[in-house]
Amino acid sequence: MSKSILEVCAYNIQSCIIAEKAGAGRIELCASPAEGGVTPSYGMIEYAVKNLSIPVYVMIRPRGGNFVYTPEELAIMRKDIAVCKELGAAGIAIGILTADNLIDTAAMKQMVALAYPMGVTCHKAFDRTPDAITSLEEVITAGCERILTSGLQPTAVAGADMLARLVNKASGRIIIMPGGGVRSTNVRQLATDTGATELHSSALLQGSEGFVADAGEVAMLVKQIG
Known part of the structure; x- marks a missing residue:
């Protein structure tokens, strides 16, 4: 079995530094936690990429709310992808849906092509779709390397059965990465129940100030899946 990886969702540079020191394997870099994460500033992207030794994946999301985008918003996303590539990011995190909340395969395929060689x-956005198995095949067709999902449920623990189905159905064609309420207290069982080898957490504890990741929580998450 391959070594498991913890990806930490970081809303600030402090969380990036804490996550790296505590053993995280990758950063998902975002801004605006109140909106569920949007594209961070170019300055923040550049600082993270240049000062971290672990891969940085940048959230490409121009606003909060739904994942159905106007032509103008898609143009902004294409520009953000180009900047991420110029700054040396390892990858991006993106999701685009149709008005029916289906994966917009054509738009996603275009963004994947623009992002290359980034992952x-x-x-x-995957969790807004009505059928996880159908959406899985559409995301694979679009060329993505992984899906961040809670199995179409509010938390990954609640969606564990579907996550296990997705891991099985993916059959190595794409990585299924559980995220949503993942903590050191449940991550080992979640990994066992789903078969996932990559897991995603903000490593925020109740009362965490400024949405800064907790070093002890990151270290414990890494230990639990190691």
């Missing part, structure tokens, strides 16, 4: 994660 592409389909983020939790």
Whole structure:
């Protein structure tokens, strides 16, 4: 079995530094936690990429709310992808849906092509879709390398059965990365129940100030899946 990887969702540079020191394997870099994460500033992207030794995946999301985008918003996303590539990011996290909340395969395929050679994660827009198995095949067709999902449930623990189905159905064609309420207290069982080898957490504890990751929580998460 391959070594498991913890990806930490970081809303600030402090969380990036804490996550790296505590053993995280990758950063998903975001801004605006109140909106569920949007594209961070170019300055923040550049600082993270240049000062971290672990891969940085940048959230490409121009606003909060739904994942159905106008032509103008898609143009902004293409520009953000180009900047991420120029700054040396390892990858991006993106999700685009149709008005019916289906994966917009054509738009996603275009973004994956623009991002190359960066990796592409389909983020939790996936969980807005009505059929996880159908959406899985569409994301694979689009060329993404992984899906961040809670199995179409509010938390990954609640969606564990579907996550296990997705891991099985993916059959190595794409990585299924559980995220949503993942903590050191449940991550080992979640990994066992789903078969996932990559897991995603903000490593925020109740009362965490400024949405800064907790070093002890990151270290414990890494230990639990190591």
